[in-house]
Amino acid sequence: MVEFCEKTEAQFQQLVSRYPADQRKAALLPTLWLAQEEWGWLSPEVMRYVAERIGCTPAHVFGVATFYTMFLTTKPGEHLLEVCTSVSCCMTGGRETLAALCDKLGIEPGETTPDGKFTVRAAECLGSCDTSPMMQVDNDVYVENLTDGKLDSLISELRDKPWGQRTQLASFTAAGERRL
Numbered sequence: 001m002v003e004f005c006e007k008t009e010a011q012f013q014q015l016v017s018r019y020p021a022d023q024r025k026a027a028l029l030p031t032l033w034l035a036q037e038e039w040g041w042l043s044p045e046v047m048r049y050v051a052e053r054i055g056c057t058p059a060h061v062f063g064v065a066t067f068y069t070m071f072l073t074t075k076p077g078e079h080l081l082e083v084c085t086s087v088s089c090c091m092t093g094g095r096e097t098l099a100a101l102c103d104k105l106g107i108e109p110g111e112t113t114p115d116g117k118f119t120v121r122a123a124e125c126l127g128s129c130d131t132s133p134m135m136q137v138d139n140d141v142y143v144e145n146l147t148d149g150k151l152d153s154l155i156s157e158l159r160d161k162p163w164g165q166r167t168q169l170a171s172f173t174a175a176g177e178r179r180l
């Protein structure tokens with residue numbers, strides 16, 4: 001059985017206190033964020049739990065969670081690499097970057113490496129068109145002006161991160177890349 005940890009429960013209570021008791025459903029999106037932060041993805045069990053806490057049907061939660069691409073309804077690898085393939089990034093090599101990254105990891109877009117370390121997928125515009133091609137790592141760090149060398153360095157740095165450690169890319173956040 002899933003249950004928010006003490007810290008998340010406190011955040012949830014603070015969140016729902018902003019809404020009338022019969023309108024908790026309005027807090028669904030931020031509650032899904034809390035759940036994804038806690039468990040790393042939204043399993044069917046987690047979505048049922050959120051539905052129960054919010055007071056709506058699991059089908060409603062599933063519909064919302066699968067509409068927004070930032071919510072993960074399948075278990076990702078330890079690190080989620082999302083390469084933008086929208087127009088600006090395409091014009092500067094976004095699709096080739098995605099293909100090169102997948103080649104280096106031996107997977108196709110949407111797949112996870114057999115060791116569970118990396119999941120790669122294409123993303124729509126992430127609002128960093130002026131520094132294309134770019135990617136987002138773990139729903140958090142932007143790595144911009146991607147080159148083949150940067151992909152190699154990124155993979156190498158992330159491979160050494162212990163399982164479950166939130167991404168801190170020292171060499172990438174210090175050199176022109178930015179955090180959200």
Ligand code: FES
Pocket residue numbers: 084085086087088089090124125126127128129130132134
């Ligand atoms: S098109 Fe890639 S960040 Fe906007």
